[in-house]
Amino acid sequence: MSCDEKRSNPHAFRNDAAAKVTGRAKYADDLKAHGMVHVVPVYSDEVHAELVSLDVSGAEKMPGVVKVITADDVRRIGGQPTWSYLIPDYRMIVGAGDHIRCNSDVIALVAAETRAQALEAAKRVTSVTKPLPVVLDAEEALKNPPVFLYEDRVFEGKKNNVVNHYKVRHGRGKEALSECDFILEHTFRTQHHEHAYIEPESALCTLRPDGVMEVMGSMQHPFSTRRFVAAILGCPLADVEVRSIPMGGGFGGKDDTAAIVCARAALAARLTHRPAKLTYAREWSMRESYKRHPYILHYKMGVKDGRFYAAEVEIIADAGAYCSATPWVTFRSTAQCCGPYPVPHVHCDVYGVYTNNVFTGAFRGFGSPQVNFAIEELADMAAEKLGISPVEFRRRNMVRQGSITVTGQALSSHEVTLEKAMDAVLAAANIEEKMKKCSHGVPAEGSDELYGVGLAISSRGMSLGGEGADFNSAIINVNFDGSILLEVAVHENGQGAESAFMLIAAKELGCDVKRIRYRMASTSNIPDGGTTVASRGTLMGGGATVIAARNLKEKMASVLCKKLCCAPGEVTFHDDRIWGKDGAVSMSWQEAGDAFYWSKDYPYAFGVFQGGHVSWDEETGQGDAYFTWVYGCQAVELTVNRKTGKVKVLGMTAAHEIGRAINPPMLLGQIYGGMVQGLGYGLQEEMKNEGGRMKTLNFNSYRLFRAADLPEMQAFFLESGDPNSPSGAKGIGEPALELMAPAVANAIASATGERFFQIPVTPERILARFKARAAEAEAKEHGVGKSEPEGT
Amino acid sequence: MSAVTNINGREVAIPDEELEMNLLEWLREVRDLTGAKNGCGIGVCGACTVLVDGKAVRTCRQKVAFIAGKSVVTIEGVSPPEGPLHPLQQAFIDYGAIQCGFCTPGMVMAGLALLARTPHPTRPEIRKALAANLCRCTGYQQIVDAIEAAAGEQKSDT
Numbered sequence: 035m036s037c038d039e040k041r042s043n044p045h046a047f048r049n050d051a052a053a054k055v056t057g058r059a060k061y062a063d064d065l066k067a068h069g070m071v072h073v074v075p076v077y078s079d080e081v082h083a084e085l086v087s088l089d090v091s092g093a094e095k096m097p098g099v100v101k102v103i104t105a106d107d108v109r110r111i112g113g114q115p116t117w118s119y120l121i122p123d124y125r126m127i128v129g130a131g132d133h134i135r136c137n138s139d140v141i142a143l144v145a146a147e148t149r150a151q152a153l154e155a156a157k158r159v160t161s162v163t164k165p166l167p168v169v170l171d172a173e174e175a176l177k178n179p180p181v182f183l184y185e186d187r188v189f190e191g192k193k194n195n196v197v198n199h200y201k202v203r204h205g206r207g208k209e210a211l212s213e214c215d216f217i218l219e220h221t222f223r224t225q226h227h228e229h230a231y232i233e234p235e236s237a238l239c240t241l242r243p244d245g246v247m248e249v250m251g252s253m254q255h256p257f258s259t260r261r262f263v264a265a266i267l268g269c270p271l272a273d274v275e276v277r278s279i280p281m282g283g284g285f286g287g288k289d290d291t292a293a294i295v296c297a298r299a300a301l302a303a304r305l306t307h308r309p310a311k312l313t314y315a316r317e318w319s320m321r322e323s324y325k326r327h328p329y330i331l332h333y334k335m336g337v338k339d340g341r342f343y344a345a346e347v348e349i350i351a352d353a354g355a356y357c358s359a360t361p362w363v364t365f366r367s368t369a370q371c372c373g374p375y376p377v378p379h380v381h382c383d384v385y386g387v388y389t390n391n392v393f394t395g396a397f398r399g400f401g402s403p404q405v406n407f408a409i410e411e412l413a414d415m416a417a418e419k420l421g422i423s424p425v426e427f428r429r430r431n432m433v434r435q436g437s438i439t440v441t442g443q444a445l446s447s448h449e450v451t452l453e454k455a456m457d458a459v460l461a462a463a464n465i466e467e468k469m470k471k472c473s474h475g476v477p478a479e480g481s482d483e484l485y486g487v488g489l490a491i492s493s494r495g496m497s498l499g500g501e502g503a504d505f506n507s508a509i510i511n512v513n514f515d516g517s518i519l520l521e522v523a524v525h526e527n528g529q530g531a532e533s534a535f536m537l538i539a540a541k542e543l544g545c546d547v548k549r550i551r552y553r554m555a556s557t558s559n560i561p562d563g564g565t566t567v568a569s570r571g572t573l574m575g576g577g578a579t580v581i582a583a584r585n586l587k588e589k590m591a592s593v594l595c596k597k598l599c600c601a602p603g604e605v606t607f608h609d610d611r612i613w614g615k616d617g618a619v620s621m622s623w624q625e626a627g628d629a630f631y632w633s634k635d636y637p638y639a640f641g642v643f644q645g646g647h648v649s650w651d652e653e654t655g656q657g658d659a660y661f662t663w664v665y666g667c668q669a670v671e672l673t674v675n676r677k678t679g680k681v682k683v684l685g686m687t688a689a690h691e692i693g694r695a696i697n698p699p700m701l702l703g704q705i706y707g708g709m710v711q712g713l714g715y716g717l718q719e720e721m722k723n724e725g726g727r728m729k730t731l732n733f734n735s736y737r738l739f740r741a742a743d744l745p746e747m748q749a750f751f752l753e754s755g756d757p758n759s760p761s762g763a764k765g766i767g768e769p770a771l772e773l774m775a776p777a778v779a780n781a782i783a784s785a786t787g788e789r790f791f792q793i794p795v796t797p798e799r800i801l802a803r804f805k806a807r808a809a810e811a812e813a814k815e816h817g818v819g820k821s822e823p824e825g826t
Numbered sequence: 827m828s829a830v831t832n833i834n835g836r837e838v839a840i841p842d843e844e845l846e847m848n849l850l851e852w853l854r855e856v857r858d859l860t861g862a863k864n865g866c867g868i869g870v871c872g873a874c875t876v877l878v879d880g881k882a883v884r885t886c887r888q889k890v891a892f893i894a895g896k897s898v899v900t901i902e903g904v905s906p907p908e909g910p911l912h913p914l915q916q917a918f919i920d921y922g923a924i925q926c927g928f929c930t931p932g933m934v935m936a937g938l939a940l941l942a943r944t945p946h947p948t949r950p951e952i953r954k955a956l957a958a959n960l961c962r963c964t965g966y967q968q969i970v971d972a973i974e975a976a977a978g979e980q981k982s983d984t
Binding site: 046050051055056058059229230231234281283284285315316528529530699702706708709710734738740741742744747 | 854900902911931950956967
């Protein structure tokens with residue numbers, strides 16, 4: 035059922051591992067093309083301004099410059115400089131007469147013989163701008179806007195900065211708050227969080243002689259990339275071929291940003307009639323790429339008879355200057371606004387709001403890490419007020435088989451395994467014993483270290499849910515020599531998707547995985563399968579693989595049954611051979627290929643997996659938000675130094691229910707990596723800006739955890755299968771990230787006795803709180819009135 | 827007279843005009859050794875790590891002149907193209923230490939430098955040796971597992 039594979043079970047299967055461990059894997063910036071130009075972006079220093087005019091003449095005269103590209107060039111070829119997939123508001127290049135809406139905006143591109151020449155020339159692009167008022171606070175932009183980012187935009191009948199507004203109206207809503215024993219009313223805040231993939235964006239684009247723009251880039255959604263490229267070039271989708279190459283990490287961050295980098299490179303290739311490479315410096319990547327949405331979360335959570343009974347919630351998500359995936363991200367926050375608790379009465383409003391900050395979009399977790407931070411702190415606070423343990427509170431309140439979620443969905447399509455996941459963590463790390471030893475603000479004699487333990491649980495809807503149409507495809511093509519080509523419309527982001535599909539196909543076909551070659555995917559070969567997000571890769575791509583394999587077996591049985599002296603239904607596939615009735619006769623895959631050749635037919639199959647039923651009512655926020663769910667629990671043990679505020683993490687433990695494990699070592703790798711990203715989110719990672727200008731532009735100022743800062747981790751997985759998934763597998767990418775920040779906040783509270791309502795909980799914020807408390811105590815001693823510490 | 831360096835076992839003459847080039851750019855663009863990656867450009871991510879006279883060096887912060895008269899091993903030189911993988915490389919594969927793979931060459935080089943000076947490191951020693959290398963995918967756990975396993979294998983070999 036569960037296992038700890040820490041050092042005991044090696045032999046991960048990866049089709050791309052040998053290439054990656056020898057340095058032979060070619061990422062986008064490792065590629066070259068004859069005669070290619072080097073492209074760089076030109077930024078404006080403005081945060082919000084009218085771009086009155088642009089002068090590129092100085093840049094054009096610089097040595098080596100092939101072309102300086104502006105939005106006018108895009109219009110001239112019939113392309114769209116402004117485009118996106120939900121609201122078409124993204125300025126791939128801001129043109130003169132348009133507005134610069136954030137400091138990340140690009141106003142021109144320079145293509146030159148060398149990168150150094152392009153960089154030099156980029157400095158010579160000048161502009162005349164007329165500054166506009168700036169709004170950086172999402173709540174202000176929503177409730178008291180000093181300026182509208184899109185003057186013509188009207189939403190819900192009036193002019194405002196709202197991107198989207200989702201609601202939940204469940205039970206008797208906020209009315210039921212009056213029936214509660216007590217209400218926890220708090221505001222939580224989260225930060226701009228950077229994906230920090232180690233490979234910056236890069237693209238190499240070539241206009242082929244057949245008129246097709248060929249794109250190879252560091253992106254996680256080839257089909258979205260194709261749409262951006264087609265938009266900027268003003269051409270049909272069929273005229274763009276995006277090919278999958280190794281990508282150096284994405285975590286949701288290489289969807290639109292990376293697609294836009296590809297689109298700009300394609301534009302340069304189109305206009306210069308030469309291959310074009312655009313590789314981002316880390317500073318450009320951090321300046322321009324979208325982040326995780328900062329949230330302001332106002333909760334009134336009512337508790338009655340020891341249970342979460344009623345909630346009034348307002349969530350404000352800072353979309354930045356462009357919409358990107360904001361409606362989809364906030365959809366998840368809406369559907370999961372009460373975390374893993376089936377609160378019977380809920381009134382929730384979630385707003386995505388335009389500001390002049392860098393835009394925000396998809397990031398592993400996708401609207402749940404912010405909500406979980408608030409909800410899982412509220413759970414601990416409720417437990418404390420009730421005088422019961424955080425574990426006991428969760429046992430009483432968590433979703434169980436058949437529970438009705440806040441959107442009115444009955445959890446009955448699959449096994450609800452949240453308690454099993456929590457119990458696995460409790461047992462493995464002895465959490466309940468450790469909880470008894472927490473400092474609660476009082477260190478052990480002679481020590482400055484405050485000890486704490488915290489945990490968090492979650493239920494998570496899988497895949498896109500009510501936010502989109504969910505389907506995927508796979509192609510299995512058996513060659514006449516018996517070797518097999520597999521292609522799935524899910525992108526390999528580095529997580530091992532291709533390897534998982536190969537293992538799934540091998541299992542379903544009863545063949546040796548070595549027989550299978552994963553075909554380098556191309557948008558011109560396989561239909562659009564959507565993006566590799568929402569932890570849908572293994573579920574949707576694996577589902578399509580299973581269905582393609584079943585279709586293939588049916589096809590092969592119908593052709594081979596005569597030779598195998600049996601009926602088609604009696605043909606079986608196992609032990610790397612194809613068998614007749616009761617194993618009396620069998621043939622090799624090569625013999626099968628040969629038989630197909632002589633029967634003038636193909637052992638070829640296409641498989642489509644359509645995600646299960648979902649429904650959503652926009653007005654009430656009621657419906658079956660997701661067709662299946664996963665469950666998880668993570669815990670952390672740490673100390674906080676009361677003099678420095680420094681946090682030392684002593685241990686982290688996770689257990690996740692994932693349906694079925696396909697490639698256990700890679701599954702564990704997802705959990706470990708997710709825990710550490712979640713830890714960074716909770717403790718130290720924050721994109722900082724001053725007046726809308728990003729200040730954390732590289733890894734010296736944006737600090738990621740390093741190996742030496744981290745403790746050993748324990749990871750467990752639980753397998754209960756899932757009838758909604760053809761392979762039985764669900765997913766793990768996002769569940770692994772969405773829990774550690776609240777676990778950390780709860781652990782810090784149990785260590786210090788102080789509750790923090792804003793992440794990251796940095797040493798500076800901890801120290802500020804300690805100082806405020808000390809000042810408060812001193813004032814009390816001197817008879818001065820009580821002062822509340824700062825709201826952080 | 828031009829400077830000479832040894833790269834992956836072969837003598838290479840460095841033309842004078844290349845001595846002032848950035849070492850990472852030179853390896854990647856002039857020598858076509860693209861295994862070393864540019865993740866940050868300021869020497870804090872370790873994706874560009876190679877061995878220079880056996881020590882892990884972040885090439886994005888060095889000039890080509892730095893390797894004159896020295897011996898360089900890049901990820902491409904760790905095992906022969908047709909031959910078996912180095913045990914450390916094999917351990918990275920077996921223990922699931924590879925995800926996106928962008929940091930992997932740097933991690934392998936840092937691991938090799940460690941095992942050369944400390945053949946049987948403890949897990950905390952391994953973690954310390956990787957402190958200059960960032961990985962965003964793995965949380966480092968399985969990278970530490972892989973280096974520990976490779977070190978264990980060394981033990982049984984000797």
